[in-house]
Amino acid sequence: MSSKSFSNEKGEFKGQSSIFREMISSEHPVYKPAKGRYWLYVALTCPWAHRTLITRALKGLTSVIGCSVVHWHLDDRGWRFVEAGDEKTDKRNWFDVAGGITSIRLNNSTPAAGICNDSHRLLTDGTDEPHYGYKRLSELYFKTKPDYDARFTVPVLWDLKTRTIVNNESSEIIRILNSSAFDEFVGDEPRQVNLLPQFLQPQIEEFNSWVYDNINVGVYKAGFTESAEAYEREVTNLFYYLDKLETLLREKYARLEAEYGENSKDKILAHYYVVGDRLTEADVRLYPTIIRFDVVYHQHFKCNLATIRDGYPSIHTWLRNMYWRHNAFQHTTDFNHIKLGYTRSQPRINPLGITPLGPKPDIIPI
Numbered sequence: 037m038s039s040k041s042f043s044n045e046k047g048e049f050k051g052q053s054s055i056f057r058e059m060i061s062s063e064h065p066v067y068k069p070a071k072g073r074y075w076l077y078v079a080l081t082c083p084w085a086h087r088t089l090i091t092r093a094l095k096g097l098t099s100v101i102g103c104s105v106v107h108w109h110l111d112d113r114g115w116r117f118v119e120a121g122d123e124k125t126d127k128r129n130w131f132d133v134a135g136g137i138t139s140i141r142l143n144n145s146t147p148a149a150g151i152c153n154d155s156h157r158l159l160t161d162g163t164d165e166p167h168y169g170y171k172r173l174s175e176l177y178f179k180t181k182p183d184y185d186a187r188f189t190v191p192v193l194w195d196l197k198t199r200t201i202v203n204n205e206s207s208e209i210i211r212i213l214n215s216s217a218f219d220e221f222v223g224d225e226p227r228q229v230n231l232l233p234q235f236l237q238p239q240i241e242e243f244n245s246w247v248y249d250n251i252n253v254g255v256y257k258a259g260f261t262e263s264a265e266a267y268e269r270e271v272t273n274l275f276y277y278l279d280k281l282e283t284l285l286r287e288k289y290a291r292l293e294a295e296y297g298e299n300s301k302d303k304i305l306a307h308y309y310v311v312g313d314r315l316t317e318a319d320v321r322l323y324p325t326i327i328r329f330d331v332v333y334h335q336h337f338k339c340n341l342a343t344i345r346d347g348y349p350s351i352h353t354w355l356r357n358m359y360w361r362h363n364a365f366q367h368t369t370d371f372n373h374i375k376l377g378y379t380r381s382q383p384r385i386n387p388l389g390i391t392p393l394g395p396k397p398d399i400i401p402i
């Protein structure tokens with residue numbers, strides 16, 4: 037079994053550990069905070085990369101750390117950039133919330149028919165790589181480590197000064213972005229944002245640990261199994277934890293209702309987060325999985341004991357609250373990339389690459 041595979045000999049999903057694990061801080065011997073020095077490479081289809089885009093936006097770092105978006109289609113050589121040619125965009129224009137793609141705004145229902153895997157629409161299918169003209173994400177990995185021999189994953193946090201990967205582990209990248217390292221480059225409001233307040237850290241860690249194993253990775257474990265028995269075990273486990281999450285959020289809503297009165301919906305929703313009464317890293321790590329649930333995991337990964345919209349009213353309210361009330365969540369969510377990315381890039385699961393049109397709408401208004 038190659039080290040590049042994502043499944044073991046039993047056909048069960050296994051993750052891959054990220055090997056670039058540096059941090060950025062004024063004490064770090066190499067990676068010091070600076071404006072314009074670091075660049076984020078993401079896929080909009082990828083839930084792990086999605087966390088980093090949300091954090092970057094919440095922390096006001098869109099004008100400090102630029103971003104490139106790979107094409108939504110993953111092939112056997114990994115992720116690629118859109119080859120821009122003459123239409124190449126000035127990289128200074130690419131510091132925007134959705135990660136270099138300015139044109140997608142609530143375009144929720146574009147039919148996928150007629151779009152082929154090598155379609156070439158700059159700022160729709162992805163962006164080019166503006167610094168070195170790289171065509172593949174793998175080039176960043178080989179530039180850092182010529183004998184690199186594992187998968188070329190997003191997200192990648194890149195240092196333009198030393199031309200190396202700083203970190204390719206999303207859980208650490210979001211901690212770097214949330215740290216005070218870049219405080220001097222952002223305005224007062226985003227500087228106040230702290231997704232990991234010390235007094236909530238134990239609760240956040242506890243929540244993250246069961247959500248990660250059973251929900252974030254749980255959908256992949258169900259989707260990538262190659263035996264009915266393992267699938268049934270994984271999907272049952274996943275829904276057990278969605279039930280647990282539903283109960284937690286239902287109780288939270290009831291407590292907020294008791295505190296603010298049942299007619300104060302706005303006040304309730306302003307405090308309706310998964311840990312504590314404020315937005316934290318726990319929401320940022322949960323959201324990318326739940327927003328993908330009805331649109332891809334339900335059918336593509338066969339996680340179909342229920343949808344979020346029909347089976348989990350409290351999670352659904354939380355999800356819509358995050359999407360509709362927070363630009364950092366909405367503007368980093370690209371349903372076209374999400375749907376096309378999964379359904380066209382995993383031929384073992386979807387050999388014909390037909391992308392289902394539904395559900396409609398991608399997300400229901402709140």
Ligand SMILES: N[C@@H](CCC(=O)N[C@@H](CS)C(=O)NCC(=O)O)C(=O)O
Nearest residue numbers: 082084187188189190191204205206
């Ligand atoms: N541990 C990594 C996992 C990232 C990851 O698995 N990314 C997937 C996309 S969702 C990837 O880039 N896969 C490339 C491939 O399989 O070739 C993180 O959380 O940052």
